Amino acid sequence: MKEKVVSKPEAIAHIRDGMSIMVGGFGLVGAPLELIDELFRQGQRDLTVISNNVGEPGKGLSRLLEAGRIRKAIGSYFTSNPVVGEHALAGKLEVELMPQGTFTEAIRAGGAGIGGFYTRASAGTQLGVGKETKVIGGQTYVLEYALTADVALIRAHKADRLGNLVYRKTARNFNPVMATAAKLVIAEVDEIVEVGEMDPEVIVTPHLYVDFIVQRGGVA
C-alpha cells in the first residue's frame, strides 16, 4: 500500500510557481486553512486560484492575494472579500467570474471527462457575452468548458489511510468536486482512520481521487 499520509510541508512542496490551484471552501467554511497557511509560508507565487471566494481580508487565500502572489482568480462570489475587487480594479489581479452553478459544474466536467456543457445560467447576461450559445428545446443555453487544475487543496472530516474521505455538514461544499479535477489532490482532515473502518456505503470521495492526506494540527 502506498503511503499517502504526509506532513504539510511535504504535501505543499509539490506546488510550484505558476501553477493553478483549486481550493475548497464556501468562504472559510470547509476551507483547508492549514494547507493554505503552509502555502503562504513556503512562498509560491504567480498562482492561478480556482476558488468560490478568495478568503476574507487577512484570512485564508486573501493573505496570498494581499502579498501579490495570486495572478488570477476564478470563482463566483468575491463580494465578501473587497481586496479582490480592489486588486482587480488596480490591474493587479485577473478575475474570471462565473455563476456558482456553472463554476462547480465546470469543475465536475473537468473531473468527469466532459469537455463542455450547455447551461441556461448567464444566457442573455453580461457573463454570457462572447460565449457560444445553442438553442435546445426552445431555450438558449451557453456553452461552458471544463475546468481543471494542477493541484487541489481540499478539506475533509475523516480519511482512511487509502484516501477515502467523508465530510462534515456544509463544510462539504466544493471539496468533493475539486478532488476529482486536479492532477494532484491534497486533503486536510480532522482524523485519519485505518483501512476498513469506514462504511463503504457512505464514502463521499473514493480513494482514487486522493494523492496525499495531511492531519490537521500535525507538525508543520
Next chain:
Amino acid sequence: MKEKVVSKPEAIAHIRDGMSIMVGGFGLVGAPLELIDELFRQGQRDLTVISNNVGEPGKGLSRLLEAGRIRKAIGSYFTSNPVVGEHALAGKLEVELMPQGTFTEAIRAGGAGIGGFYTRASAGTQLGVGKETKVIGGQTYVLEYALTADVALIRAHKADRLGNLVYRKTARNFNPVMATAAKLVIAEVDEIVEVGEMDPEVIVTPHLYVDFIVQRGGVA
C-alpha cells in the same frame, strides 16, 4: 407533511399509455421488480423504456417487451436479453443504443438542467455517426443531449417518510441518477423509517427527488 407512502397499484396508476419510463437496475440487480410486475398487471402499452438493459428473457421488463407493450428502448447493453435484438430485427421495437457512460450522463444532464454535453465516447465510431462534434483541446468530442422521462421507477434499500433514500451495494447503479430526471419518481424500498432516523450525511437521494414510496412485499 405530504403522504408519499402509497400502494403499488396507486403508484403505477400514474403511468399512462405512451409515456416514457426510466427503470433502474443493472440487469435485475437493483431493478424495481415489484413495480415492474404491477405495471405488467395494469396493462399500459406503447411505452418508451429508458433502462440500461431490458430485463432478461421472461423476467423484469422483458415481460412487457415480450407482450409487445414497449415501443422503444433506450439503453446501453441489451446483449444479455436476446429478445431485444429479435424484436429490433423484426421491426417491432425501436432501439437507441448509447455508451453506458453517455447513457448515465445524459440522464444526469436531464436531472441537472444541463441541455447537452461533450464526451469523447463514441467519437469516430458507428454510434457517433450523425452526431455533432467539437474539437476541444485537440480531441474530438461528441455532443449528446439530456435525457428525461415522464416517470422513473427506482429501487432503493431504505426510505424515510419524506422520501430520502439510501441504497445497498451495487444495487445502487442507475437508481439515484434516474430519480433526478423524471417528472414523477416512484421508489420501491425494503424498509420505510420515520423522519429523522436517517443520518443526513449519508442520504444519497434527498427527498425533493421522490414523489411516491412503495414498500416491497406490501399489498398489491
Next chain:
Amino acid sequence: MDIKHRIAARAAQELRDGDVVNLGIGIPTLVADHLPPGVDVYLHTENGLLGVGPAPEEWAVDPDLVNASKRPVTQTPGCSYFASDQSFAMIRGGHVDVAILGALQVDAQGRVANWSVPGETVLGVGGAMDLLVGARRVIVTMSHITRDGQPKIVQNCSLPLTADRPVDLVITDLAVFRVMETGLVLTELMPGATLEQVRRRTAAQFEVQLA
C-alpha cells in the same frame, strides 16, 4: 409588524405544503417566520443543505453549519447534506419549487438585476443566475424605491440583468405585481398604499387588475 416582515409575510402566503424553497439574503430570510399553519416547507441552501433550520443560540453554533449568507443555522429532521455540484444540479434541474430573492431593479418584463453594480469593487454573482433560470417559481421581495428615492421597478434595467427569464411575482412595501406574458400586472396594494402612490414610484408600464 415592520414593513420588511409585512413583505415577507405576503411572500409566505405563496408557499404550499411540501414546497422546497430557496431563500436569498435580506427580506427573503424572514419568510420562514411567517409560514401559514399547516404549511411545511423545506429550506434549501445552495451551499449544500436541504432542511435548513433557524439560527442557533450562540452556545450551539457549529462552524461547519452555515447558510448561503455564511450565517450559522441549524438542521431539521429529515435534512440532508450534499456537495455544491449536487446542490446546483437540484437548482438548475427544476427541483427547487420556489426561490425568493431580493433585487436591485426589475424591468417592465419582470426581469431582474441583482448581482452587479458597475464601478463598485464588489465582484460576485454567486448562485443568483442559477436560481433565476432553474427555480420553478421565482418571487422577488424588495423595497419599492431605493434609499435615495429612485424607483426600482423601471422600464429597462440600467444595471446588468441576472437572467433573461422573467420572475413570477414581485412583492414590495407598496404592491404586488404578477408577471404575465404582457409584462407587469399590479394585482394587490399593500395595506395603506394607494394606486396613485404606486404609479408615482414606479418607472415601468404596468397593467392594473386589482381584485
Next chain:
Amino acid sequence: MDIKHRIAARAAQELRDGDVVNLGIGIPTLVADHLPPGVDVYLHTENGLLGVGPAPEEWAVDPDLVNASKRPVTQTPGCSYFASDQSFAMIRGGHVDVAILGALQVDAQGRVANWSVPGETVLGVGGAMDLLVGARRVIVTMSHITRDGQPKIVQNCSLPLTADRPVDLVITDLAVFRVMETGLVLTELMPGATLEQVRRRTAAQFEVQLA
C-alpha cells in the same frame, strides 16, 4: 498454466502498486489471480464498486453485490460504492489507471473493435467505449486468432471500431505488441511462440523490436 492464465499473468506484470484497474469479461477477469507480490491493486467495476474482491462461496452470495458481468463478487476493506454516473465520471475523467479488456479485432494502429458484430441479434456496447477513451492505459488480452483460424490483428477492422483512440498494449497467446505513434510494435514472443508463427497469424503490418 493454461494459455488464458498465461495471457492474464503477462498482463498482471504491467500493473503497479496502487493502480486502479478495470477488468473486462473473459481473460481479463483472471488477471487478479496473477498479481506480483507487493503489488496491491484496486479493482473498479463500472456498475459501482471500487474494491472488488474475489467470487464468494455459494453460501455467501449477496444478490446486491455483482460485477459488470453480473457475477457475484465480494468487497475488500477500503472499498466504496457509488452510482453509475459517478462510476463513469471516474472512467471518462482518467481516474482509472488501467483497463484490461478483450477484443474481437485490433487494427494496425492499435484500435479495437469489441462491441458489435453486424447481423447478430446481440445489441450492446456497455462501458466499452467509455473505458477505451477514458482509462489512462488500455491493455487488450485476447487469443491471437479466432476459433475458425482467422487473424484478429488486421490492417483495418472489418467490425465496427469501439473508439478512435488506440490501446497501449496487446497481449495474445503468441505475442505482446506495444502500440507506438507508428502503429504496432512486436516486443515479446510468448513462451514457445516464434516470429514466423506470429507473422503468419497476423494480418496487419507491425514492426519488430524484440529485446
